[in-house]
């Protein structure tokens with residue numbers, strides 16, 4: 001298994017997906033699924049943590065989320081789509097990781113600190129809320145994913161996942177005779193390859209040559225004659241420590257990290273300023289038409305400044321270059337009116353969403369198909385998850401005969 005080719009990501013099912021999530025994250029998933037081995041997790045446990053009222057809707061929301069993903073182009077033949085709670089292995093890994101994750105690492109997470117201060121009475125003071133990022137780390141590490149496409153808000157959680165993986169490998173990847181076993185494994189590579197491995201390792205350890213590190217890792221991935229255990233040893237030996245049982249995942253940020261909402265703030269569900277993937281053409285039009293514009297344009301003849309207008313921000317991520325230029329120049333010269341400008345944006349968004357909405361309709365009419373896609377996804381995810389857990393249990397001394 002090559003962790004650098006494996007992707008995991010997830011979302012909490014808490015309502016319909018909006019354009020910001022589509023442009024910021026989902027579009028990159030759709031691209032990645034053709035190049036990577038992708039696992040996409042509907043994080044229903046995460047939706048419940050700290051928000052017990054979600055229990056009323058979480059099951060419907062999970063199904064709707066799957067429909068939004070499928071509509072956006074996530075394909076069950078390329079990627080594994082599954083519901084977190086249908087893969088109970090996530091819970092076991094979370095528990096095992098909780099044994100080695102220092103509580104202060106969680107207590108100082110920004111979301112925990114902020115939310116905890118704001119909402120004392122609700123679920124924000126729960127044990128689960130504190131552990132939210134650790135459950136997310138388990139989601140990722142369970143599949144030994146090297147790459148996690150997320151929005152910028154998730155970077156602290158990714159950092160935690162890396163720290164936990166590193167600590168796990170440090171504590172449980174160690175063997176009394178690690179060095180001797182690693183040296184023995186090198187010999188098994190064959191004369192030419194061992195010499196290359198040794199020189200790359202030396203270049204990395206003595207000169208910090210990252211290129212050499214990556215070359216050595218690629219070299220290891222190609223070796224089909226050594227066991228997985230030896231591969232993990234040699235991987236860990238490159239950097240000194242022990243075996244790498246849980247590789248450290250790196251974040252992959254979307255190209256459009258921040259999408260402006262209808263009111264000029266950040267597009268978010270809670271703020272009520274979002275355009276949803278399944279909004280009807282009429283809803284899209286109503287929302288855009290009511291958007292505020294540059295306040296300087298009181299009358300049609302007043303020139304405006306696009307950078308002060310949320311309509312312009314949406315043009316930049318939805319309209320093609322010609323339309324953007326037309327809007328920018330027309331605004332500054334008062335050559336176009338705001339209604340015209342908004343009309344062009346309505347067209348661009350409708351065009352972008354039309355094929356998605358068509359696909360969504362097919363799935364809406366066939367919920368059993370969606371359920372079977374998720375059921376199959378859970379099976380495939382579990383197969384992979386069980387393998388990791390077997391390694392983790394063994395490393396932690398939990399092997400019973």
Ligand code: TRP
Pocket residue numbers: 008009010011012041043046135136139140148150154157
């Ligand atoms: N916490 C993420 C969010 O709020 C959702 C999530 C759960 C996730 N598990 C994950 C993201 C694993 C990436 C990988 O968006």
Ligand code: SF4
Pocket residue numbers: 293294297304305306309310311312327330331332336337338339341342
């Ligand atoms: Fe905004 Fe367009 Fe009006 Fe300019 S013309 S203020 S960019 S809506």
